[in-house]
Amino acid sequence: MSGRYSDHDVEHYDRPRRRTRPRTKERPTYDDAEDALVVTVDRGRFTLLLDGRTVLAMKARPLGRKGVVVGDLVRVVGDTSGDDGSLARIVEVTPRRTVLRRTADDDDPVERVIVANADQLVVVTALADPEPQPRLIDRALVAAYDAGLQPLLCLTKSDLADPETLLATYRSLGVPWLVTRKGGDLDELRGRLAGRTSVLLGSSGVGKSTLVNALVPDAGRDVGRVNAVTGRGRHTSTSAYLLQLPGDVDGPGGGWIVDTPGIRSFGLAHVQPEHLIEAFPDLDEMTEDCPRGCTHGDDEPECGLDEAVREGQADPLRVQSFRRLLEARSESAY
Structure with a gap:
């Protein structure tokens, strides 16, 4: 092979390597972060309550797509003075109770x-x-x-x-x-x-x-x-x-x-029937012998709620009201 390079100069054909520093696996600990409460959210800015003062903050990039909502308890760093023009950063959202x-x-x-x-x-x-x-x-x-x-x-x-x-x-x-x-x-x-x-x-x-x-x-x-x-x-x-x-x-x-803003629709796609009945312990107890996959609705042929009503163990009005909530969940969003 003639020319400037020989067959052994393969490194000359490789794509030039980026001259950037390797990413470190170490992440900031934010030991100096302060605890705050999210009061409201407006177009990517969060109003917080911190030690009795109001602080404006943004979400730190490491949080990614993790949402921050009203009522969240968060940890913040940066300028937490609350002065005009100041902006803190939310670096952590603590686990939510509800x-x-x-x-x-x-x-x-x-x-x-x-x-x-x-x-x-x-x-x-x-x-x-x-x-x-x-x-x-x-x-x-x-x-x-x-x-x-x-x-x-x-x-x-x-x-x-x-x-x-x-x-x-x-x-x-x-x-x-x-x-x-x-x-x-x-x-x-x-x-x-x-x-x-x-x-x-x-x-x-x-x-x-x-x-x-x-x-x-x-x-x-x-x-x-x-x-x-x-x-x-x-x-x-x-x-x-x-x-x-x-x-x-x-x-x-x-x-x-x-x-909260006035609502005109309220979808419930995330609610499962088995989770809903757990909020009614007295009725939940009566569904222990229900067939697998029973939704406890009116059209279930062997639902334990029907048996409990027949035997006088359950209040028919309460069962009817519970099933109305089930029906509300399965209807189109209001």
């Missing part, structure tokens, strides 16, 4: 986490203006049971309609409830919220923001009106927001609430 999630539709495989580390889901519904939406209430209850949250039904605008009609539907489920009215006393609600982190969930126009402003006077949440033609409310909250209730967190009147 996760409230939904999907856009029942056939949507992508789950959307709404809030982390909550204790209670307060389903807010108006008795009139707008009219109650039982299917949406059922779906919210399913999400609460699946997430391991204590549900609470909060009925607003009782000065416009009698709550008994709606309450009769949910008594057999044993769902705690309370009734409020415009300008009424909220001491009972404050008692239910004390010492807990509660998520307020409901459709637009039911009075969530009005309740929040009454519970946290300096919250300043926008209040909307119901459209007289469509009967639906206007979205006034655009993102979930965590607020501290007045008072000592460990004493009377303390706690946290999360005001």
Whole structure:
């Protein structure tokens, strides 16, 4: 072979090697990271509460696609002074106690986490203006049971309609409830919220923001009106927001609430029937002899719930109400 190179100069044919330093397997320990609580999320920026001050932060690149949501307990580094123009970095999300999630539709495989580390889901519904939406209430209850949250039904605008009609539907489920009215006393609600982190969930126009402003006077949440033609409310909250209730967190009147945007759809693709019935220990016990794959619905030929009803061991209304929740899960997203 003639020319500049011989047959033995194979290294001259190789692609030039990149002159970069090899990646180290060592990762920062972030021993100096501080603990903070995520208050709200807005377009890739996270508002945190850290030692009583508000801090703006971004997510560190090593977290990748890991989501950070309202209620998360995180560790942050960088400028945590909270001064104008300062920006900290979230480097770690601590394990979550509970996760409230939904999907856009029942056939949507992508789950959307709404809030982390909550204790209670307060389903807010108006008795009139707008009219109650039982299917949406059922779906919210399913999400609460699946997430391991204590549900609470909060009925607003009782000065416009009698709550008994709606309450009769949910008594057999044993769902705690309370009734409020415009300008009424909220001491009972404050008692239910004390010492807990509660998520307020409901459709637009039911009075969530009005309740929040009454519970946290300096919250300043926008209040909307119901459209007289469509009967639906206007979205006034655009993102979930965590607020501290007045008072000592460990004493009377303390706690946290999360005001969420009004919902018009609530997919439950992530909820499995066997997980849902675990929220009803008395009924779950009666399904031990069910055939493999039994969903415990009305169309199951050998479901243990039917046998328990026939033998008088189960309340028929409670079984019917549970199956209504199952049906709500299998229907199209509201």
